[in-house]
Amino acid sequence: MSDDSRPHLVVLTGAGISAESGIQTFRAADGLWADEPVEAVATPEGWARDPERVLRFYDARRDQVRGARPNAAHRALAELEADGFRVSVVTQNIDDLHERAGSRSVLHLHGEILMARSSVDAKLRYPLSRGGIRLGDVCDKGAQLRPDVVWFGEAVPAYPEACDIVAEADLLLVVGTSLAVMPAAMLLDQAPFGAPCALVDPEAHALAPAGVAKIARPAGEGVPALVRHWRETRALSMPEGRLD
Template identity: 40%
Template sequence: MELPKELIEKLSKAKSIAVITGAGISAESGVPTFRGADGLWKKYRAEELATPYAFKKDPKLVWEWYDWRRGLISKTSPNKGHLAIAEMESLIKDFTLITQNVDGLHRRAGSKNIIEIHGNLWRVKCIDHGHISYNMDVPLKEIPPHCHCGSIVRPDVVWFGESLSQSDINNSYDALRRAEILLVVGTSGIVQPVASFPHVAKEAGALVVEINIEKTPITALADYTLLGPSGEVLPLIVDSIK
């Protein structure tokens, strides 16, 4: 694939870039989507387990499911797309990564300025006092795991029926409005409020570049749509920035 010359020129001059990533980039590392057939575990669907009600009713069951998910993800590695985004951050002074993924692969790739809009399943949160820490145990040493204060912890992720962090939304809007270029990578463009983020950037004057293996609702908005795996397209973008 060759990038359009006009895009290469704009990338080479950009001083502020924001990136949004969705499940597509992690799928290239072999991470299941945990939707549909991929999400079935002991006949439960993700929508039945990733809820405050399910956790209150049976925290052990919910944590057994997350322990299974964490085990699958622990066997995967960041791919060329993740690594390219981390390298991009080192080249651009004002760079923000907004990810919908909870798998932690961006951090493992070396990205630092990340807004994990849906949380991180390697982080845990005390249900009584709100203490947040990382638990990287695979498998978990106890189910459910506990905080140092003795209370049960929950995965620090956004469940169905919960609101996103307002500070994460505000920080995302700030980054989107500052961005000269927005890269939208491997996202379906249908999950709100993130599906509206490209519109925010576009209205603020950003060039919107979509990178996906297929067209999405974002395609009509994008200035450029680059069809292909992120692991192939993003390294080309990094080369243009260099």
Template identity: 45%
Template sequence: MTNIVILTGAGISAESGLGTFRDAHGLWAQHRIEDVATPEGFARNPQLVHDFYNARRDQAAKAQPNAAHYALAQLEKDHAGPVLIVTQNVDSLHEKAGSQNVIHMHGALDRALCAACDHRWVAPLVMSPNDPCPRCASPATRPDVVWFGEIPYQMEQIAEALSTADIFVSIGTSGEVYPAANFVAEADHFGAHTVELNLEPSAGASRFAECRFGPASDVVPAWVADTLKG
């Protein structure tokens, strides 16, 4: 039984209309990361941060999965062994496509977090700094996303999955953001076959045993078809 662990990044959602960090025309290009994606930025100007994530949440809610998302859902359904998706993305396109075994290591746009008591709940489409927490009533509502300087979610579960993976696949990631950039080394250490599927070589492409390059909607379904054929 082959155990597959898949890491996905912004590149898998780009063809669904969700810009990557480096998209010259995307939301990120209009803001400094220090202002909208750090705890310090939120402390300085919570309204700006909420406005930014409200826009991202609206954009993500309207987006639809592409062929790459659907292919991974099909892999989970038809593969004889376990398939785990670890995503750096905060959209819910994997779930919309039908994937069920998904870890959102950077949180999710459709979730809210109370900075006072750590309570989490389903986020409304529009959030503001004055929204009270449903549990403690503190006006400390923030997006349930992992900002720069914060620890990604479920790292112990991810480490355990990497240690037992037979195949590790990285899809649509830059290979520059840690700790995810080091997952290939961890999986390789435990003997996994490592694969990069990307539009172009990432910063860590040389660390993979196999690479396929092209649009995610092309290379991911092709790789899934080959994998299911055995």
């Protein structure tokens, strides 16, 4: 438990927030899997079968992330934290846009594209400040490096920590996610009883479970609007009336 007595905003972010920075999503018709089947590039079996293909796929994604820039939603969350609010981000995204915007408390559920890790010891992780991973690049134990990304069929090691963070939320904000990816979708159940929850997404009315406030706007509009309200009132509360 944290000894920080400030009200705690926990933000769960998904592909929709990064899409506004030009990063392709998984499920769009022109998205990441349009040319590469998920089984080939995002499973342990695909890695075992053709590691070079997997590395090429993630090199392309890495280039895309490096060329992207944080958008208004990323910046608003960082500004709220800089203004003295306690903000924790739990993201399904593997890019570093939250960090580049200035957020300091970011947990990546599904790993980080700008990191490599050992294929035999997940604790051995290495930053990729430039370039990518090649066959023959090895960890300190002599094993091939792989992307530091959680693939389909693998456990999500950061999930227990994410549950602990959500359990300390005074207000839970969900941004740009379909709430369909497990186990991330179950995180809502970890929030304290009575803690308000809001979803910012253009499809919020179709996606949000009962009891979740629906803000049917893109992340770059809805999140800054909420942040302006919180900074003006100096309190974590949902605005009266509709933002959408």
